[in-house]
Amino acid sequence: MNKRTTPLIVGNWKTTPATKEEAVKFIKALEKKCATSKKKLPKKSYYLAVPSVFIAHLAPLAKHGYIGAQNVSGQSLGQTTGGEIPSQLSSAGASFAIIGHSEVRKTGETQEARAIKVALSLQQNLTTIFCVGEKTRDKEGSYLKELEDDIRISFTDIPRNLFSNLIIAYEPVWAIGSKTPATPTECFEVVIALRRAIASLIGIDYAKKVHILYGGAVTKDTATTFLEEGGVDGLLIGRSSQEIVAFFDIITTTH
């Protein structure tokens, strides 16, 4: 099986690094590596979801990639304390936002709140990476139905013309932060189920085209296998994006 598209390599820095200075140093070093890479890379070869306070500092430096947010507030402009709404993130320099990451879901984010966040983020022209993934697997495969339902409920009210800016990330919760990723076969099975859910919601043409990423314990040793055998168009990477050599290795091995 072949890679379908130019891979989307998305890093998720989570609550790292500790300071703006470290973040700037990382991006400058990564940019240097991209600029002098022996392997020919596309003009933009990485996405990095960073702590939101760093976005305005990093976006102007990221010539070979995109800087984005790890979450958005679903509140409207006004009198709510805490969180950044999509227009604020976008004007700070964010090109994209992750929504529905399991670590955000865990804090009590509701299905309804997620659907609002997706709509607001897309309306603001942020490329929106929506995460889904099962907590556990059962032999009967009911987790597939759970994931399909999640997609249907979250996207039902999204205007069709906004879908082109939506990306889905399959992140099995049991793989995130663990030593063991899903197998490419396990990933492929879910990708088919997700495309099926999208086809019934929006149509088969879009379902074939939508970019789907895999995330959960990806390293440079497993990255290419997911693209070649897992049916995905890119990767969402936590730990291996927080270390410059590991992240750059993934960028070069996958392109």
Ligand code: PGA
């Ligand atoms: P991990 O995290 O690569 O460290 O497992 C992935 C994620 O949380 O997106």
